[in-house]
Amino acid sequence: MKTDPDRDLADCSSGEGACAPAGDCSESSCAPRPAQCTEPDCGDDPPAGCCAIEAQGVEVYYGKKKVLTDVSFGMAPGRITAIIGPSGCGKSTFLSTLNRMSDLTIGCKVSGDIRLEGKSILGSGIDLIELRRRVGMIFQKPNPFPLSIRKNIQLPLKEMGIRNRDELEATTEKVIRDVGLWDEVSDRLNSSALALSGGQQQRLCIARAMALDPDVLLFDEPCSALDPISCSVVEELIASLRRQYTVVIVTHNMSQARRIADSVAVFWVQEGSGRIIEHGDLERVFEDPKHAIVKDYVQGGCG
Amino acid sequence: MYPSRIDQWVVWGLRFLGVASCALVGLILLFLVADSIPALRTLGDRLIHDDSWHPSEHATDGTFGMLPIVIGSLTVTLGSILIAAPLGLASAIFCHFYAPPMLAGFYRRMVELLAGIPSVVFGFWGLAVLAPMISTLLRPPGHSMLAGILVVALMILPTIALISETALAAVPRSHIAGAAALGMGRWSIIRSIVLPSARAGIFTAMILGIARAVGETMAVVMVCGNIVRVPGSVFDSVRTLTANIALEMGYSVGMHRSALFVSGLLLLFTAIALTTIIGIVEHRSKDREGGAHV
Amino acid sequence: MDTLALPASSKREERIARAMIWCVALLVTGTFAWIVGDVFVHGISGLSLSFITEAPERGGRAGGILPIIVSTLSILAVSLVVAIPLGLATAVLLAEFTRRDNWFSTLVARSLDVLAAVPSIVFGLFGNAFFCVWLGMGYSILAGGLTLACMVLPILIRSLEAALRAVPDEYRFAAAALGMSKTRTVLSILLPCAAPGLVVGLILGIGRVLAETAALLFTSGYVDRMPESVMDSGRSLSIHIFDLAMNVPGGEPNAYSSAVVLILMLLIINFTAVWGTDRWVRKISGQSAT
Numbered sequence: 001m002k003t004d005p006d007r008d009l010a011d012c013s014s015g016e017g018a019c020a021p022a023g024d025c026s027e028s029s030c031a032p033r034p035a036q037c038t039e040p041d042c043g044d045d046p047p048a049g050c051c052a053i054e055a056q057g058v059e060v061y062y063g064k065k066k067v068l069t070d071v072s073f074g075m076a077p078g079r080i081t082a083i084i085g086p087s088g089c090g091k092s093t094f095l096s097t098l099n100r101m102s103d104l105t106i107g108c109k110v111s112g113d114i115r116l117e118g119k120s121i122l123g124s125g126i127d128l129i130e131l132r133r134r135v136g137m138i139f140q141k142p143n144p145f146p147l148s149i150r151k152n153i154q155l156p157l158k159e160m161g162i163r164n165r166d167e168l169e170a171t172t173e174k175v176i177r178d179v180g181l182w183d184e185v186s187d188r189l190n191s192s193a194l195a196l197s198g199g200q201q202q203r204l205c206i207a208r209a210m211a212l213d214p215d216v217l218l219f220d221e222p223c224s225a226l227d228p229i230s231c232s233v234v235e236e237l238i239a240s241l242r243r244q245y246t247v248v249i250v251t252h253n254m255s256q257a258r259r260i261a262d263s264v265a266v267f268w269v270q271e272g273s274g275r276i277i278e279h280g281d282l283e284r285v286f287e288d289p290k291h292a293i294v295k296d297y298v299q300g301g302c303g
Numbered sequence: 304m305y306p307s308r309i310d311q312w313v314v315w316g317l318r319f320l321g322v323a324s325c326a327l328v329g330l331i332l333l334f335l336v337a338d339s340i341p342a343l344r345t346l347g348d349r350l351i352h353d354d355s356w357h358p359s360e361h362a363t364d365g366t367f368g369m370l371p372i373v374i375g376s377l378t379v380t381l382g383s384i385l386i387a388a389p390l391g392l393a394s395a396i397f398c399h400f401y402a403p404p405m406l407a408g409f410y411r412r413m414v415e416l417l418a419g420i421p422s423v424v425f426g427f428w429g430l431a432v433l434a435p436m437i438s439t440l441l442r443p444p445g446h447s448m449l450a451g452i453l454v455v456a457l458m459i460l461p462t463i464a465l466i467s468e469t470a471l472a473a474v475p476r477s478h479i480a481g482a483a484a485l486g487m488g489r490w491s492i493i494r495s496i497v498l499p500s501a502r503a504g505i506f507t508a509m510i511l512g513i514a515r516a517v518g519e520t521m522a523v524v525m526v527c528g529n530i531v532r533v534p535g536s537v538f539d540s541v542r543t544l545t546a547n548i549a550l551e552m553g554y555s556v557g558m559h560r561s562a563l564f565v566s567g568l569l570l571l572f573t574a575i576a577l578t579t580i581i582g583i584v585e586h587r588s589k590d591r592e593g594g595a596h597v
Numbered sequence: 598m599d600t601l602a603l604p605a606s607s608k609r610e611e612r613i614a615r616a617m618i619w620c621v622a623l624l625v626t627g628t629f630a631w632i633v634g635d636v637f638v639h640g641i642s643g644l645s646l647s648f649i650t651e652a653p654e655r656g657g658r659a660g661g662i663l664p665i666i667v668s669t670l671s672i673l674a675v676s677l678v679v680a681i682p683l684g685l686a687t688a689v690l691l692a693e694f695t696r697r698d699n700w701f702s703t704l705v706a707r708s709l710d711v712l713a714a715v716p717s718i719v720f721g722l723f724g725n726a727f728f729c730v731w732l733g734m735g736y737s738i739l740a741g742g743l744t745l746a747c748m749v750l751p752i753l754i755r756s757l758e759a760a761l762r763a764v765p766d767e768y769r770f771a772a773a774a775l776g777m778s779k780t781r782t783v784l785s786i787l788l789p790c791a792a793p794g795l796v797v798g799l800i801l802g803i804g805r806v807l808a809e810t811a812a813l814l815f816t817s818g819y820v821d822r823m824p825e826s827v828m829d830s831g832r833s834l835s836i837h838i839f840d841l842a843m844n845v846p847g848g849e850p851n852a853y854s855s856a857v858v859l860i861l862m863l864l865i866i867n868f869t870a871v872w873g874t875d876r877w878v879r880k881i882s883g884q885s886a887t
Contacts, residue, residue, distance in 0.1 A: 309778050309780045309781075310778050310779045310780050313694075313779070313780045314690075314694045314779075316686075317686050317687075317689060317690035317694055318690060318694075318701075320682070320683055320686035320687060320690070321686065321687040321690040321691070321705055322705075323683065324683050324684070324686075324687045324705075324709075324750055324754065325687075325704065325705050325708035325709065325712075327708075327712060327747055327750065328708040328711050328712055330723075330727065331715065331719070331720075331723045331747075334723050334726040334727050334731070335719070335722060335723060335726070337726070338722075338726050389621075390621050390624070390625065393617070393618050393621035393622070394621060394622060394625055396618055397618045397619070397621065397622040401615065401618050401619065401622075402622070410622060410626070412871070413626065413629055414625070415867070415871075416629075416864070416867060417625075417629050419804055419808065419863055419867055420632070420633075420808070420860065420863070421807070421808035421809075421810065421835050421859060421860075421863070422808070422810065422811075423808075423810045423835045423836075423838050423839050423856075424632075424636060424838065424856050424859065424860065425632070426839070426842070427636075427838055427839075427842045427852060427853075427856060428632045428635060428636065430842055430843070431635075431639075431842070431849060431853075432631075432635055457628060457632075460625065488608055488610075488611045489611060489614075489615070490610060490611045490614035490615065491610070491611070493614075494614075511714070514714045514716075517716065518714075518715070518716020518717065518718065518719070519716070520716065520717065520718040520810075520811035521810045521811055521835075521839060524839075524843070525839070525842060525843060545716060545718045545811070548718050548721070548722065549718060549721075549811060549814055552721070552722070552725065552814070552815045553814070553815055563722070564722060564726070567718070567719050567722040567723075570715075570716050570718070570719050571715060571719050574711060574714040574715045574716065574719070575711050575714075577714060578707075578710045578711045578714045581710070582707065582710065
């Protein structure tokens with residue numbers, strides 16, 4: 001499924017306002033959305049529209065070991081959903097099922113249902129390339145390619161079928177500006193991305209993902225490999241993505257979740273397998289958790 | 304399994320080429336068997352029972368007793384591994400535990416270079432230097448099993464040393480540090496901790512050394528004297544299977560050629576057997592490690 | 598480099614062990630120096646420009662080795678032209694397109710192990726039966742090159758595969774998350790990243806081809822004339838040394854000189870490989886440090 005080169009990034013580049021909450025809603029795929037979104041699971045206070053991503057009874061096995069049990073919750077469009085919980089509770093595993101990166105792990109089996117704007121993404125007939133373009137992912141450790149800054153952004157675009165030089169350059173500049181890197185790197189777009197600092201590399205990775213004009217961005221502890229200053233820059237950047245993208249972020253930093261998230265899902269290990277024990281609006285979960293464990297966890301951890 | 308349509312095409316193309324490269328084993332086996340069949344069918348156990356090796360084009364004219372040649376191969380292999388195994392292992396231990404870092408690096412590089420020297424150069428050195436020396440210092444003719452054993456030992460030593468060292472390096476440092484903390488000396492740590500843990504890797508090194516020794520041709524042709532008989536002592540001339548092929552293949556026809564292919568087949572089966580042994584050993588040691596983790 | 602500073606004990610057994618191990622090291626070093634020294638001492642005097650620009654005369658006793666170098670390089674070229682695409686494709690297949698635990702890659706890996714252990718003289722027999730006789734190539738550079746291509750294939754595949762596997766997984770994840778096809782990832786990112794390692798693997802393969810003798814005895818043949826095409830028989834440098842040493846009385850001086858040429862070629866190749874590996878390792882570790 002090749003992307004029509006004419007469908008460039010104009011919708012979004014013409015300013016934030018022009019970009020509808022859940023990405024490009026001019027497409028017909030958005031039309032049936034309200035009808036399918038009657039499920040009550042979209043957080044306590046879903047905004048207009050409904051869940052961009054909807055997990056239903058997701059279970060994940062690594063070989064024979066069950067690492068996630070019955071995860072069901074929705075991630076609202078244009079909002080930032082934080083997934084928190086102690087390490088080893090399957091947060092990152094769950095995140096990687098959302099764009100099927102879990103397929104790359106040998107022996108990893110996912111069951112249940114995950115719907116992206118109403119369409120299931122777990123079937124075998126899914127175009128994974130298209131899915132991963134719509135659902136971008138940023139990793140714990142910045143992973144720019146060992147190529148120039150420019151090529152890092154343009155290589156995936158070219159792979160998408162965009163050949164027009166002007167268009168490539170325009171997109172490159174736009175996304176690098178969007179992540180606030182333009183002033184720092186505009187004079188050395190042709191030098192190696194590996195020469196950038198860790199925080200710059202991570203922002204480049206975000207820019208690279210944004211260049212594909214995704215609807216959803218997944219962040220897997222994007223700050224944990226960075227120093228505190230770079231961390232706060234990246235964090236502000238993520239906060240600024242609200243409304244433009246549906247953001248799902250895995251973090252073990254409670255205060256970070258509190259600073260940037262709109263809603264929260266708390267994962268916990270119970271009976272040897274990760275489960276979701278509470279989810280909902282940020283304030284509600286942090287101020288008035290239903291679950292005793294969550295209460296201890298968020299209050300102990302927020303410092 | 305693969306996300307894109309191009310990938311589907313590419314993976315099938317790659318599989319085709321991959322199959323082609325391993326089908327090579329089958330192809331080699333096929334051609335060796337095909338050319339061996341006449342000898343196996345007509346000569347049968349004459350290949351073992353004939354009392355000499357005077358092959359000719361027709362089965363009726365010649366004698367085809369390969370036994371002395373097989374024994375020649377076995378003795379040269381055995382002798383060379385007996386010499387090369389301790390020396391190679393000691394080299395690896397030297398490199399990893401005794402030599403100062405600079406010297407260890409230098410020594411390792413030297414062993415690597417030694418591994419890269421063509422067998423024809425070893426053979427030439429054996430022919431021009433070693434054999435005459437054996438002849439004058441010990442006993443003529445010099446072109447003997449001893450010369451062959453020494454040259455082949457030198458050639459397989461780097462293989463054994465390099466692979467053993469990899470095995471030594473894989474021994475967890477915590478084992479060694481733990482033993483050192485108990486006040487054990489260097490040699491007793493090596494003997495009682497390192498060598499037992501690196502056992503499987505060292506064994507693999509020895510088997511690969513044997514495989515190389517069995518298959519070595521040029522050096523053996525040049526220094527062993529190539530007389531077909533069961534050697535009475537290490538100073539006698541001897542002919543190995545590989546040398547026999549190298550010497551006679553050029554002019555052999557008919558049954559003679561086929562008999563040479565039988566010996567090639569024998570070498571191929573030896574290689575397969577040795578590889579299988581290595582596979583089994585690696586498999587078992589992996590299982591044991593896996594068991595330890597659970 | 599990673600030698601452990603273990604306690605040196607003064608116990609008798611410890612001292613004996615230390616002494617013996619040092620003795621072995623000295624013995625090996627001495628023998629190595631002896632062989633290389635002997636070849637160089639005898640061979641270097643015969644080296645001159647004319648030695649590598651003239652044709653051999655009187656069966657190689659006099660004259661140079663130009664046609665032999667040409668044949669050697671032609672055999673090398675033929676074998677690389679065949680082995681590189683096959684080897685690279687198989688390495689990419691093994692490292693990027695199959696999972697290590699699946700039956701297909703186990704089968705491929707097993708057959709490569711067997712192939713690597715097959716003695717070179719057996720490759721010679723096979724090459725003679727298949728290329729020379731069955732395909733009717735006769736004793737020719739083509740047959741010799743193809744035989745050697747079969748022989749280096751396992752080494753080539755193994756080292757190319759290792760080079761690809763050494764590329765950090767992060768690049769693969771990044772590319773997958775950006776919706777890039779596996780093919781594009783391999784072509785644009787993994788192969789360029791692995792390039793220095795691939796070159797090292799290639800150089801090792803070249804070294805093997807240049808050093809080989811037995812597999813060429815009855816595939817590319819003995820003819821020491823300048824080859825006119827790949828269908829001509831051509832004598833490789835290693836066979837030249839063998840022939841001069843074994844079959845040509847008085848051929849020793851030139852055999853020594855040819856051995857020097859061969860060793861020098863291999864040394865240059867080896868040092869390039871080592872130097873390339875060092876640089877590559879430094880580059881890769883530098884990458885992950887940033």
